Amino acid sequence: NAGVTQTPKFRILKIGQSMTLQCAQDMNHNYMYWYRQDPGMGLKLIYYSVGAGITDKGEVPNGYNVSRSTTEDFPLRLELAAPSQTSVYFCASSTGVPSYNEQFFGPGTRLTVL
Amino acid sequence: DQQVKQNSPSLSVQEGRISILNCDYTNSMFDYFLWYKKYPAEGPTFLISISSIKDKNEDGRFTVFLNKSAKHLSLHIVPSQPGDSAVYFCAANFGNEKLTFGTGTRLTIIP
Numbered sequence: 001n002a003g004v005t006q007t008p009k010f011r012i013l014k015i016g017q018s019m020t021l022q023c024a025q026d027m028n029h030n031y032m033y034w035y036r037q038d039p040g041m042g043l044k045l046i047y048y049s050v051g052a053g054i055t056d057k058g059e060v061p062n063g064y065n066v067s068r069s070t071t072e073d074f075p076l077r078l079e080l081a082a083p084s085q086t087s088v089y090f091c092a093s094s095t096g097v098p099s100y101n102e103q104f105f106g107p108g109t110r111l112t113v114l
Numbered sequence: 115d116q117q118v119k120q121n122s123p124s125l126s127v128q129e130g131r132i133s134i135l136n137c138d139y140t141n142s143m144f145d146y147f148l149w150y151k152k153y154p155a156e157g158p159t160f161l162i163s164i165s166s167i168k169d170k171n172e173d174g175r176f177t178v179f180l181n182k183s184a185k186h187l188s189l190h191i192v193p194s195q196p197g198d199s200a201v202y203f204c205a206a207n208f209g210n211e212k213l214t215f216g217t218g219t220r221l222t223i224i225p
Contacts, residue, residue, distance in 0.1 A: 004157070031211050040123065042203060042215035043158070050211060058212070090157050096211055100146035100165070103213060105157030 001026050004106035006091050012112045013081040021076040021109050023091030031096035032074040033103065034058075034066065036087040043090065049074055050096060081113045117141050118206050120216035128224050133191040135219050137204030140185065145209035149178060149189050152201045152218070161202075162189070191221075199223045 007022045025032065030051045035043040035058075045058030049068040063085055065077040074093075078085060088110050092103040119138045127133045137147070145166050150158035164171040164178045164187065171178050177190045191198055204216040 040217065042118070042120075042217045043213075044215075045212060048211065092157070094211070099209060100148055100163040101207055101209075101211060101213070102148070102160045102163070105159065107155070107157050 003027065004091055004093055004104050006089075006106035006109050008109060009107070010110045012114060013078075014114060015081060015083065017081050018077070018079045019081070019111075021078075021089055021091075021111075023074045023076065023106060024072050025074075025091075025093040025104070026072065027093060027104065028071060029093035029095055029104070030071065031094045031101075031103075032068065033092040033094075034064070034074070034076045035090045035092065036060065036085075037090060037108075038087050046076065046089075078111075083113050085111065086113045087111060116217075118204055118214050118216040120202075120204055120219050122219050123217070124220040124222070126222045126224055127194050129196060130193045133189075133194045133198065133221055133223070135189040135191075135202050135204075135221065137187050137189075137216055138185055139187075139206055141206070142182070142185065143208060144206040144214075146207050147178070147180060147187050148205045148207075148213065149176075150203040150205060150215075152203065158203060194221075194223045196223050196225055 033048040034046040047066040091106045094103045148163040149161040152158040201218045205213040
């Protein structure tokens with residue numbers, strides 16, 4: 001199993017540009033998540049999904065959109081990039097079984113907005 | 115409002131000694147606490163968890179202690195090894211789908 005994969009690994013955007021960060025998992029997990037990590041900060045939840053067709057906002061959703069058309073894929077869309085969105089973005093997935101709910105993370109996408 | 119706090123941004127420990135990483139939380143309703151380990155340019159990986167009904171959980175060199183009255187948990191690594199050098203995140207949840215993360219502690223093991 002590849003686990004959770006993310007593309008691209010790095011990206012530089014100009015202010016106002018848009019892009020989609022791709023995330024895929026092959027573990028048949030129902031739950032998927034997008035986090036951002038800023039320097040010296042913990043992971044902040046942007047959006048999450050409990051299954052195909054169902055998404056919900058996390059702690060910092062402004063400026064982002066998501067969709068979940070399949071169990072495997074959970075893309076994150078930035079419509080009008082701003083310098084405040086410079087961060088490292090992590091996608092994660094889990095079974096969602098009530099308990100400690102171990103989440104499996106992808107390697108991250110480092111995004112710089114100039 | 116930071117519900118999960120790691121007040122030490124960094125920690126250096128001699129190889130072979132004990133590493134103790136600390137985490138405080140404010141919400142007494144958390145059901146589970148987890149520790150994640152993160153190497154540079156990689157995603158976090160799960161290390162160990164503890165339920166709020168327990169006060170200790172052990173897995174090899176890693177032990178997590180939970181003090182509910184103090185709203186405090188700690189991760190002990192014994193003995194510390196060079197490969198343990200990483201950033202460690204404490205996280206908590208209510209037994210549901212979302213985790214709340216701390217800001218992380220960078221552990222450096224000195225050979």
